[in-house]
Amino acid sequence: MNAGDTAFVLIGAAMVLLMTPGLAFFYGGMVRKKNILSVLMQCFILMCLVSVQWVLFGYSLSFAPGEGFWGGFRWLGLNGVGLEPYADYAATIPHQAFMIFQAMFAIITPALIIGAFAERMKFSAFLTIIVLWITFVYDPVCHWVWGLGGFLRNLGALDFAGGTVVHINAGIAALITALVIGKRKNLKKNIPTPHNMPFVVLGTGLLWFGWFGFNSASALAANGLAVNAFVVTNTAAAAAGLSWAIIEWLKNGKPTIFGVCSGAVAGLVAITPAAGFVSVIPAIIIGSMVSVFCFFAVTALKPRLNYDDSLDAFGVHCVGGIWGALATGLFASKAVNQAGADGLFFGNPGLLFIQAKAVAITLIYSAVVTFVIYKVVDLVIGVRVKEKEELVGLDITQHHERAYSVLE
Amino acid sequence: MKLIIAIIQPEKLEEVKEELYKQEVNLITVSEVLGHGRQKGTTEVYRGAKETGNLLKKVRLEIAVNENFVEPTIKAIIKGAKTGETGDGKIFVLDLKECIRIRTEERGGIAIG
Numbered sequence: 001m002n003a004g005d006t007a008f009v010l011i012g013a014a015m016v017l018l019m020t021p022g023l024a025f026f027y028g029g030m031v032r033k034k035n036i037l038s039v040l041m042q043c044f045i046l047m048c049l050v051s052v053q054w055v056l057f058g059y060s061l062s063f064a065p066g067e068g069f070w071g072g073f074r075w076l077g078l079n080g081v082g083l084e085p086y087a088d089y090a091a092t093i094p095h096q097a098f099m100i101f102q103a104m105f106a107i108i109t110p111a112l113i114i115g116a117f118a119e120r121m122k123f124s125a126f127l128t129i130i131v132l133w134i135t136f137v138y139d140p141v142c143h144w145v146w147g148l149g150g151f152l153r154n155l156g157a158l159d160f161a162g163g164t165v166v167h168i169n170a171g172i173a174a175l176i177t178a179l180v181i182g183k184r185k186n187l188k189k190n191i192p193t194p195h196n197m198p199f200v201v202l203g204t205g206l207l208w209f210g211w212f213g214f215n216s217a218s219a220l221a222a223n224g225l226a227v228n229a230f231v232v233t234n235t236a237a238a239a240a241g242l243s244w245a246i247i248e249w250l251k252n253g254k255p256t257i258f259g260v261c262s263g264a265v266a267g268l269v270a271i272t273p274a275a276g277f278v279s280v281i282p283a284i285i286i287g288s289m290v291s292v293f294c295f296f297a298v299t300a301l302k303p304r305l306n307y308d309d310s311l312d313a314f315g316v317h318c319v320g321g322i323w324g325a326l327a328t329g330l331f332a333s334k335a336v337n338q339a340g341a342d343g344l345f346f347g348n349p350g351l352l353f354i355q356a357k358a359v360a361i362t363l364i365y366s367a368v369v370t371f372v373i374y375k376v377v378d379l380v381i382g383v384r385v386k387e388k389e390e391l392v393g394l395d396i397t398q399h400h401e402r403a404y405s406v407l408e
Numbered sequence: 409m410k411l412i413i414a415i416i417q418p419e420k421l422e423e424v425k426e427e428l429y430k431q432e433v434n435l436i437t438v439s440e441v442l443g444h445g446r447q448k449g450t451t452e453v454y455r456g457a458k459e460t461g462n463l464l465k466k467v468r469l470e471i472a473v474n475e476n477f478v479e480p481t482i483k484a485i486i487k488g489a490k491t492g493e494t495g496d497g498k499i500f501v502l503d504l505k506e507c508i509r510i511r512t513e514e515r516g517g518i519a520i521g
Contacts, residue, residue, distance in 0.1 A: 186422050
């Protein structure tokens with residue numbers, strides 16, 4: 001066991017936890033002021049809900065060794081998950097340190113989906129959908145990619161910190177949910193604008209900071225690989241923020257802080273699967289290109305396909321995640337990480353094919369199961385709030401609270 | 409000339425605006441206000457303590473019109489804001505002594521439209 005590694009992974013876990021409140025403010029600033037508490041609440045309750053699910057059975061379903069659909073029930077209630085290392089996952093830190101680090105990923109993944117259905121989902125339906133989603137979508141996909149015996153892991157697909165498991169998985173679920181729940185009311189007459197841009201910037205700052213834990217501590221040791229992940233993460237986020245600003249400047253005449261924030265987040269998404277496998281120049285390419293794809297998805301694809309992904313969870317996380325996963329297949333190099341593989345530009349076109357296959361399987365599985373979960377919950381308790389509740393706002397109608405007083 | 413002041417539910421603003429535009433009433437001033445009528449209604453709970461007699465958010469419209477626009481304006485506000493439930497709001501109609509357009513210094517009916 002190694003004290004430095006353990007300390008690093010625990011701090012990394014705390015940093016990833018902070019990303020969820022960060023995301024809450026990132027999203028919360030974007031909604032109208034009658035709905036900000038509903039977004040903060042949805043993010044925050046996930047920290048409570050998924051933390052309990054994870055230690056009771058989520059971790060076992062995701063990471064207990066096994067070649068089946070998921071990991072099975074061997075580690076229920078953390079039975080057998082102790083303070084000694086479990087060498088197949090991380091040889092130098094206590095097994096529970098690995099477990100709690102992974103818990104934070106399970107929390108933030110469903111939180112990302114909130115952006116798609118913000119401002120119109122019933123809170124009870126939200127809780128039900130999320131419990132089913134983490135159990136039947138997140139846990140199996142996590143097992144396939146990272147779990148011992150998972151078939152995508154055995155296939156040789158590379159996903160350093162969760163491009164497939166977290167971002168593509170949540171992003172496609174976001175698109176499906178946005179499509180089936182339908183648009184918000186009065187969208188054409190009254191285009192909803194972000195009610196608090198400073199919150200969006202604050203949230204982006206917290207996300208960028210937390211992402212160092214997300215990507216860097218995914219090395220599971222305080223070593224050179226962690227440093228590589230840290231450096232390329234920062235570089236890709238920076239390049240993507242710049243790139244988005246330039247695109248806006250050329251296309252709309254003025255760069256916006258909202259654009260720089262969107263770009264930075266897209267860059268962080270794209271570098272996530274690649275962080276432990278690519279070096280710094282590819283990171284600049286990955287970052288500057290992701291803004292092109294995501295800008296297109298958000299400004300051209302969304303209006304054309306005519307869905308209401310309120311806060312662009314699909315346009316940023318799924319599109320950025322797919323680019324990141326494929327870019328890993330292009331730019332991965334064994335010179336960066338011996339345990340990884342070479343990509344197309346390092347003489348191995350096969351990796352790109354494997355990456356594409358992992359992306360496709362995740363897209364299809366997550367889309368289908370998300371659709372089924374939504375329809376079942378809609379049938380039993382109804383998912384969407386009443387029209388009047390939507391007009392009044394979710395803060396008052398779902399939580400009997402409001403964020404801002406007018407007097408006092 | 410009349411000054412029409414209407415207090416309506418915030419979520420009805422869009423519909424009221426649309427009805428007003430149909431009557432070609434385009435000049436309105438909107439502000440957020442707090443108030444309550446007979447219903448004294450509130451649904452807010454802070455940490456388990458229910459707050460009663462709380463002031464509710466409303467929207468206040470001010471519209472200055474010439475005489476021939478008074479009835480269409482009132483009808484448009486009612487059409488947009490009425491649900492039949494308590495809390496729909498009120499319309500006040502006041503005599504308006506003078507109206508001056510600052511840019512041109514025009515006065516009276518011509519300055520309103």
